[in-house]
Amino acid sequence: MPVCQEKRPKILVIGSINMDMVARIDHIPLPGETVLGQGYSFAPGGKGANAAVAAARLGGCVAFAGCVGDDSYGQALRKTLTDEGVDDRLLRTAQDAPTGYAPILVQAGGENSIIVFPGANRSIRPEDVPAMFREPVDAVMMQLEIPTEIVLLASREAEARGIPVILDAGPACSFPLEEMRGLSIVSPNETETMALTGLPVDSEAEARAAARALRERSHGADVVLKMGARGAYLLTKDFESMVPAFPVEAVDTTAAGDTFTAAMTVAYLRGEPLERAVRYGCAAGALATTRLGAQPSLPTAAEVEAFLRARE
Numbered sequence: 001m002p003v004c005q006e007k008r009p010k011i012l013v014i015g016s017i018n019m020d021m022v023a024r025i026d027h028i029p030l031p032g033e034t035v036l037g038q039g040y041s042f043a044p045g046g047k048g049a050n051a052a053v054a055a056a057r058l059g060g061c062v063a064f065a066g067c068v069g070d071d072s073y074g075q076a077l078r079k080t081l082t083d084e085g086v087d088d089r090l091l092r093t094a095q096d097a098p099t100g101y102a103p104i105l106v107q108a109g110g111e112n113s114i115i116v117f118p119g120a121n122r123s124i125r126p127e128d129v130p131a132m133f134r135e136p137v138d139a140v141m142m143q144l145e146i147p148t149e150i151v152l153l154a155s156r157e158a159e160a161r162g163i164p165v166i167l168d169a170g171p172a173c174s175f176p177l178e179e180m181r182g183l184s185i186v187s188p189n190e191t192e193t194m195a196l197t198g199l200p201v202d203s204e205a206e207a208r209a210a211a212r213a214l215r216e217r218s219h220g221a222d223v224v225l226k227m228g229a230r231g232a233y234l235l236t237k238d239f240e241s242m243v244p245a246f247p248v249e250a251v252d253t254t255a256a257g258d259t260f261t262a263a264m265t266v267a268y269l270r271g272e273p274l275e276r277a278v279r280y281g282c283a284a285g286a287l288a289t290t291r292l293g294a295q296p297s298l299p300t301a302a303e304v305e306a307f308l309r310a311r312e
């Protein structure tokens, strides 16, 4: 268990953890076709683990709760967490499923195609949840790559203890947001917003309407819509505004959203007003887009602070 200085915000991330396999190919094979790939590499991923590592690099004192399989990927992923100073005592090794695995096919000049095998991420059990709350934390961060039942149950456990919940509402799915409890901030991107509300987010006016719908469905949570290169739309009880993105030379937007939410959470828990915390999230998200991959691209607090200083 890493020793946490008093000042560092304590964050419990309950979420997914996967081994990603990034393969570079000319084109996706058609049924029955075999193609030669250019190369492949393995990298730790999963929205939960990305958020945990991002929050740790940005100065959070982070515990990760989830499940890996009893296999070499699971061992490797556990080590990547502990190497980053993330507390892995709530990462259970399940016997009934392999570690989550995600082949990512990167086509020359094309969109990425991703297959996610959730594997052990589906093995988090309801009876595991109360133990996740044995030690006090300042906030719980979750995403939607683990069973809905677990996310809802954890939100009730958090609410019962007065712990704020920050939900990164991805990947896109129809999730019963109104059943969440203790929700402090909900943060989907454009497609996730569409999946949750049925509303498009192509303009600031549409973002405003969608944010209001989300706020209502989440019983008054603050809403932070992630809008890629445009930035983020923030709606709180007494504040509503577009927070612009920082223009950068983006090379790979993988994990920009995971980084953004983690950074915003760390800054918010340090006591910054949410508007400033969102700006900090935009800086971290922008930095993540300037590098390839998920976890390798996650910036440190020193990098985000230098980035912001250079733009003041």
Ligand code: ADP
Residues within 6 Å of the ligand: 170, 189, 190, 225, 226, 227, 228, 229, 230, 231, 232, 244, 245, 246, 247, 248, 250, 253, 254, 255, 256, 257, 258, 260, 281, 282, 283, 284, 285, 286, 289
């Ligand atoms: P997701 O990865 O969940 O789709 P976004 O793409 O909206 O989320 O990215 C999250 C945040 O990262 C954005 O709100 C923005 O601040 C920053 N960001 C993402 N893409 C870019 C980009 N191309 N240029 C600058 N900032 C970006």
